[in-house]
Amino acid sequence: MSQFLANHMKTMKPYTPGHQPKKGEYIKLNTNENPFPPPPEVSEIMSESAKSLHLYSDTNCKLLTDTFAEHYQISPESVIFANGSDEILAFCYMAFCDSDKGMCFPSISYGFYPVYADLFNIDGKKIPLNPDLTISPDHYFNQDHHIVIANPNAPTGIALTLSQIEEILVHNPKNVVIIDEAYVHFGGESAMKLTETYQNLIVCGTFSKSRNLAGGRLGYAVAHPSLLADLNLVKFSFNPYNVNTLTQALGVASIKNDRYFQHCTQSVVKTRRYFIDSFDKLGFHTLPSCANFIFTKHHDRDGAFLFEKLKEHKILVRHFDQEPINQYLRITIGTQEEMAVVVQKMTQILEENHA
């Protein structure tokens, strides 16, 4: 820390990204990446796009916007893109929060929600989950804060229904409600269409998970044009060129190859079913997941212990040393082959370490 750091930054605790080991060192199931590479045609598209990189990227992401809008049958005026959905979330905090009005979110959820509250020096209010780690919509009624909820939630994987989200929207006419759909394509229901009815709704999402592009950094928000205008005001006051030329082309390619997208997401869902069943048989209780990860705990073995044991076996998952989730492991769904290895190694760990 230097002597120049602004006062409100001095207690700032940054976000901790998941550990990124050297390639091939681990079966890497700790950061909810897609086990499948992007569609093969992107290699040639990148090779071609590279030739015009001396020119600025399109600040309006026009081709990407039109392609996305057509695919999801929404208006091109109701979508904006950013450098990952993290940047979308940051833009929301910057546009709508101030010392008079902060942001509220589930007490157990994506780690960035409280970090942004600290960074932008606004009130971040944590709303506890139920004892079964579900979210109660009525806890969010008539808030004095804006609201951000991950749906499905992370790290639980549990999803709200669209009618539960509508209840929250109806009971918050004076607040912006942000539904973060990072994992929606693995079993949740998108609230995107509700943006046509509710002018206080922002649906955000990412190409990092279901669209195989974590390293490409592309996020989006869909909302009523009046909210979009606010987000664009922030974008054009912060970094108008936030989505580079290559990433725009990646986004277009991903949307166009819907067959590949469906193949990858369905493979993950199928493997998730196999994996939950196998872990059930080993004595695990797994929350009902609508995401590309599961959140699971063993009936009598310690979460931190199992995390370390898996790591010894070169399998990297995520463990949060925090009540009330410190007995759980968050395990990303990899390929069928990878998950079979996890089942085999876990069987071995449990046999070798009787309770």
Place this chain on the structure above:
Amino acid sequence: MSQFLANHMKTMKPYTPGHQPKKGEYIKLNTNENPFPPPPEVSEIMSESAKSLHLYSDTNCKLLTDTFAEHYQISPESVIFANGSDEILAFCYMAFCDSDKGMCFPSISYGFYPVYADLFNIDGKKIPLNPDLTISPDHYFNQDHHIVIANPNAPTGIALTLSQIEEILVHNPKNVVIIDEAYVHFGGESAMKLTETYQNLIVCGTFSKSRNLAGGRLGYAVAHPSLLADLNLVKFSFNPYNVNTLTQALGVASIKNDRYFQHCTQSVVKTRRYFIDSFDKLGFHTLPSCANFIFTKHHDRDGAFLFEKLKEHKILVRHFDQEPINQYLRITIGTQEEMAVVVQKMTQILEENHA
């Protein structure tokens, strides 16, 4: 604007990016892009990098950091990368400014400096240029604000010397001094080495101009590790994955091909000399440029008029309708062939429109 926009955002005036016409419609000399494409090997590198995009990018940009540090002979602990130097600048405002201490900058300079002051709701103090559009270092002595200066300045193209920058540093022990070197490789002197001596100096730069990568979005800051720690605190609290995998690989490729870099920057400098000489003969007065653009006015023809006439001839340059620079045109240096066309068209415009 929605009903939800935060109060301090309601008067926000965003940055206006230069007009981006359809490809081939104009000779495009309005946004200071490099006329030469990136080095040819990046096509294959992009094609290869695309295959691992399902995995997250390296938040520490390790290979890029090591390559950059070795090339410029600085410590890897003293450089950070971001999504363009715009994001670096934003990080600086976020780290060091608050209601107690704002940022000061030249009254005529990069348009984003006052925009960030508004966005982050801090005081932005404009320090007038001299009547000849140069910067007086002593105007920046013992400020009660942090300081950001573009060197060479934009849109004038005029550079400060390193000893002038040192004077500013010595007279501001309590302030961070940011030297924005977006255009330094076209004739300025980099202050990068001064970061070893001055713990209040941040030197930032971009791969958009001299490194042919405007569409790739890569910026950097070099500073003492204590200041770097502050910028990293912001980065990891805002968007740890801000530099995507492809852009990191582009940066490495650009630094490695120094011969191409030298060829491109030297071509621009050579063409700039030709172009200034030619415009001199047509009755223009051009400020001494150390950048890949010139700032020029005609002795008796109106700036806005010439801007419009060039546009009719399908040549796009930049004109700022603002005192005291409204008689000037900012013209990016393109290829020798493009600039010869500009000279020919301007000759024609002046002949057809006698004063």
